[in-house]
Amino acid sequence: MGGVVRSEYSGDGLGEGDLARSPLEQVRRWVAAAEARQAETGDVPEPTALSVATVDADGRPNVRTVLLRFLDDRGPGFVTDLGSAKSREIAATGAVAAALTWPTMYRAIRFRGTAVPVGRDEIAAYFVARPWGSRISAWASDQSQPVANRAALVAAYERYAALYPDTGSVDDVPVPDGWGGWRIDCDEVELWAGRRDRLHDRLVYARVGPGGLGAADAWVVHRRQP
Incomplete structure (x- = not known):
């Protein structure tokens, strides 16, 4: 030591x-x-x-x-x-x-x-004011809850990215409740x-x-x- x-x-x-x-x-x-x-x-x-x-x-x-x-x-x-x-x-x-x-x-x-x-x-x-990807992550992550693996987290991100595609507008991703x-x-x-x-x-x-x-x-x- x-x-x-x-x-x-x-x-x-x-x-x-x-x-x-x-x-x-x-x-x-x-x-x-x-x-x-x-x-x-x-x-x-x-x-x-x-x-x-x-x-x-x-x-x-x-x-x-x-x-x-x-x-x-x-x-x-x-x-x-x-x-x-x-x-x-x-x-x-x-x-x-x-x-x-x-x-x-x-x-x-x-x-x-x-x-x-x-x-x-x-x-x-x-x-x-957040970047589009950060707004998508707010939807994809059920913060503090367990997740099976990294792939499951990425899959959730991709699902919400498809639901709320990047249009360049500040309104393309709604604020999660x-x-x-x-x-x-x-x-x-x-x-x-x-x-x-x-x-x-x-x-x-x-x-x-x-x-x-x-x-x-x-x-x-x-x-x-x-």
């Missing part, structure tokens, strides 16, 4: 004076920086990859990675099959946590809160910034009143030890 590999974190850290007044502005800053770095250096693949954690009926946690598709005053959101394991677990408890992580930038953001459904109008608007999304109504947003010697910075926006992610007076900031 090989020795332990250690990496020194050489990030710039994060001070209270560097924070935006609202968590929405701060999250947008870091997401934009990750996207810009990916465009420049290519070392931040899928900068909007969002790890989503839920709890099953036995109290056991589940985590999986989706893509951040919505980010506004109401919170971060993602799309999924409403019959998937994540959706069933969210519907049962309402509880959800998620994280954006950029190792090469020594940065991460954690969200904790309650999941609320994304409106059908927003889902429909996003669905038509069971396809939707979830948004996190956050109680807490934590910014993590790596530093040398593991003395990392953890600054947390904690909710203290009503208002969205962009309402500065709805949040207070405190520091956590690393």
Whole structure:
């Protein structure tokens, strides 16, 4: 067995004076920086990859990675099959946590809160913006359910591809009834910034009143030890 590999974190850290007044502005800053770095250096693949954690009926946690598709005053959101394991677990408890992580930038953001459904109008608007093949896959995959083999999955895709051929129109594939999304109504947003010697910075926006992610007076900031 090989020795332990250690990496020194050489990030710039994060001070209270560097924070935006609202968590929405701060999250947008870091997401934009990750996207810009990916465009420049290519070392931040899928900068909007969002790890989503839920709890099953036995109290056991589940985590999986989706893509951040919505980010506004109401919170971060993602799309999924409403019959998937994540959706069933969210519907049962309402509880959800998620994280954006950029190792090469020594940065991460954690969200904790309650999941609320994304409106059908927003889902429909996003669905038509997807490539045709991705829209077909939404029909072909009964997400989280067992499948006999890869061939069965491909056969389902081909069946729906024939049913809804690519005409170049945004309306050539209808939105499946069971396809939707979830948004996190956050109680807490934590910014993590790596530093040398593991003395990392953890600054947390904690909710203290009503208002969205962009309402500065709805949040207070405190520091956590690393």
